[in-house]
Amino acid sequence: MKILAIETSCDDTGIAILEILGDKKSPDFKILANIIASQVEIGKKYGGVYPMMAKREHEKNLVPTLQTALREANVLEKDINLIAVTNGPGLEPCLWVGVNFAKDLAKKWNVPLIQVNHIESHILVNFLPQAVIPTKAGIQFPAIALVVSGGHTQLILLKKIGSYKILGETRDDAAGECFDKCAKILGLSYPGGPIISKLAKKTDRLPMSIQLPRPMINTKDYDFSFSGLKTAVLYYHQKQDKKTQKSKKYITEMCAEIQQAIIDVLIKKTIKSVKDYKAKTIILGGGVSANAELRKQFLEKFENVIFPKPELSTDNAVMTAITGYFHRKKTVAWEKIQADANLRIGK
Secondary structure, three states, X not given: OEEEEEEOOOOOEEEEEEEEEOOOOOOEEEEEEEEXXXXXXXXXXXXXXXXXXXXXXXXXXXXXXXXXXXXXXXXXXXXXXXXXXXXXXXXXXXXXXHHHHHHHHHHHHOOOEEEEEHHHHHHHHHHOHHHEEOOOOOOOXXXXXXXXXXXXXXXXXXXXXXXXXXXXXXXXXXXXXXXXXXHHXXXXXXXXXXXXXXXXXXXXXXXXXXXXXXXXXXXXXXXXXXXXXXXXXXXXXXXXXXXXXXXHHHHHHHHHHHHHHHHHHHXXXXXXXXXXXXXXXXXXXXXXXXXXXXHHHHHHHOOOEEEEOHHHOOOOXXXXXXXXXXXXXXXXXXXXXXXXXXXXXXX
């Protein structure tokens, strides 16, 4: 079985081809192609993602990205058995480009089409053996998934594949969004997460003269709030003189404290959910899960934690393909598939 997957939920145009061999009980997954046309340089130029601009780039990139994927995988149109496409959540103009492209292919190639939830795909990419950094025990249920990215920060209970319950989520800014906004305040480039992580490594953290709040870290629920952290960074930064604002010591210490504040909240909330629901595995997903310090500290706190390799933490179509595989019996007539920017996972 070969699955062609399409991912355009935000600003990366992703097309992947996944081959599945073996039987249902022990499938063997092989990534034949994973092509991503990134818009990071455009984001750097304009300081973020603008939906209509991202939409135009997807329209420009999809056909050549598909051609590259087919060529790299050495497969023809007739070899594709299923098309999987992300239909939400995400930026609606971007989602529609991918959905319409998938519908056209499904109609032209006469191939079944399946719609994929973007949040679920960030979780299920961890079920690809070659895609993850595994634990000794592997994935056991019940599990807690922490999906943390530029647009989402959610704690999700997994009873099994396809059975999800949202325990908590951000009430305002997502963690990745907070990284981006804090980086902008400090005069750093976009995207903020990688540059803050890089600069944070340049300080030994002790002694730290900067102390930022950890919003909602001690609340009894599983929700997050990072808007207050961003505001605290802004006020602290505005109080510094111009010389300090540009000093390497100040910038690196601020980056380290921003990063640690976010990590502290993510870990504390995850610990609570794991204890309350007696979870056997912690699954990380989303672009922020590529953060090296976050991974390091999660591995120190938990015995059974699993996360994708960095290149599969950020948006990609491989995760769309594996999710399509697990829901392969839920195909939908191409005429009925719609984009849903606010699509939810579970309840």
